[in-house]
C-alpha cells in the first residue's frame with residue numbers, strides 16, 4: 001500500500017504536539033515527585049540527607065539515640081521521612097497496646113515486604129493477622145511443638161555447631177562466627193518450620209540456594225524502606241531494573257523452593273509430625289487448594305524471617321561482648337558447671353545469670369533495632385507529640401537501650417547484674433514497653449521463649465567448651481562498643497565476626 005506523504009506544515013504540527021505531550025508528561029512526574037517528597041532543611045533532615053551524621057556516629061541508630069537522648073520528650077521528627085521516631089516507653093505502650101487499632105503496620109509497610117512475605121503473619125493487620133496469630137500461638141504454645149523444637153536445637157548444637165567449633169579450635173583457623181550462627185539458626189528454623197534439613201552447617205559449609213535467596217530478598221526489601229520516597233523503588237519495580245530486578249529473581253527462587261518443600265511435606269505425610277508446616281497443614285483440613293498452598297508459603301516464610309536472622313544476630317553480638325568481657329564468660333561457665341554432658345532443658349531454664357546476660361546483650365544490641373507503625377487517624381502521643389493521620393511512627397529499641405532516663409547513668413555499661421534484682425539474685429524482667437526487643441502488647445513475638453531457650457542452649461554449650469577471641473577491627477572497640485551494623489531488617493555486623501576458638 002502506498003504511504004500517504006503528510007504536508008510539511010502538518011508534520012511540524014504533529015511533531016510539536018508530540019513534543020508538547022512529552023513535556024506535559026515529564027512535568028506531571030516532576031510535580032508528583034515535588035508533592036510527595038517532603039522538603040526540609042532543618043539540621044536533622046540535612047544531616048539525614050547528606051549523611052553528615054556519619055562523621056560522628058558509627059551507625060544511624062547511634063545518631064538517633066543521640067538525638068533522642070537530647071530530646072526532652074524522647075521523641076524526634078525526621079521531616080524528610082515523614083516519620084516520628086520515639087524512645088519514650090509511654091508512647092510505645094500507647095501504640096502497641098492502648099491504641100493498638102490506630103497503629104497498624106499499615107499499607108506502606110505491607111508494600112515494602114509484600115512481595116517477599118505475601119500475606120504472612122508479619123505483614124498483615126486486622127482479621128488476617130488475628131487468624132494467623134491465634135493459630136501460630138496455639139501451635140508454638142503446645143507442649144508437643146515446644147519439645148520437638150527443643151530436641152532440634154539440642155541436636156543441632158551437639159551434632160553440628162560443636163564439631164565445627166572443635167574443628168576450628170584444633171586447626172587454629174579463624175572462623176566467621178556470625179556466618180556459623182546464621183547457618184545454625186537457618187538449619188534450626190527450617191527444621192522447626194518445615195521439618196526439612198538444608199544442612200547449611202555441615203563441616204564443608206555448603207551454600208544453600210534458599211538461604212542465599214533469603215539473604216538477598218530481605219536485604220533488598222529493607223533497602224526499599226530506607227529510600228526517602230517509595231516512588232523510587234516503585235518506579236524501578238515497574239521497569240524491572242536494578243535492585244528490583246534482583247529482588248524479583250530472589251523471590252521467585254524462594255517461591256519455587258517453598259512450593260517444593262510444601263509438596264514434599266504433603267508426600268511425606270503430616271498427620272504425626274510436629275514441625276509448624278505440618279501443624280498448619282493439618283489445620284487447613286484435607287481438602288487442599290492452591291489458596292492453601294499460598295497461605296502455607298506465606299506463613300512459613302514469615303517464620304523463617306522471624307526465627308533465623310534474629311537469633312543469629314543476638315548470638316553474634318553476645319559472643320562479641322563475651323570476648324571483650326571474659327569475666328562475664330567465666331561467670332556463665334561457673335553457673336552452668338563444667339563437664340562433658342550436655343545440659344538439660346530444666347537446667348537451662350534455671351540459669352539466672354545467663355538469662356540476664358542474654359537480656360543485657362539484647363538491650364544494647366537488639367536484633368530488630370527499630371519498628372515502624374502507621375498512624376491511621378491523627379492522634380496525640382502521651383508525651384504530647386501530634387501525629388498526622390497516615391503518618392509513620394517508629395519506636396527504636398536500639399536507642400531505648402541507650403537512654404539514661406530508662407536505664408540510669410550507666411546505660412552504656414554492659415552490666416548483667418542490673419537484671420538480677422529478685423530474691424536471691426533472681427532475674428527480674430523489665431516492662432516490655434521499656435524493653436521492646438521482642439515488641440510488646442498484642443503483637444509481642446510468639447517465638448520469644450523458643451528464642452531464649454535456643455540462645456541459652458548455644459551460649460552455655462559454647463562457653464563451657466571454648467574461649468572465643470575476637471580478631472579484626474571489632475576487637476579494638478571498648479568493652480560495650482557498638483560494631484558497625486549493615487542496614488537491614490535485622491542487625492548484622494558489617495564484615496562478620498572473625499574469631500579464634502580455643503578449648504578451655
Ligand code: HEM
Nearest residue numbers: 121306307310311314367368437438439443445446447451
Ligand atoms: C532473639 C530472637 C528474636 C527476637 C529479638 C524477635 C523479635 C521480634 C519482634 C521485634 C517482632 C515484631 C516484629 C514486627 O511486628 O515488625 C517479632 C514478631 C514475631 N516473632 Fe520474633 N523474635 C525472635 C525470635 C523469634 C523466633 C525464633 C520465632 C519463631 C519460631 C519468632 C516468631 C515471631 C513471629 C511469628 C512474629 C509475628 C508476631 C505477630 O505479628 O503477631 N521470633 N519478633
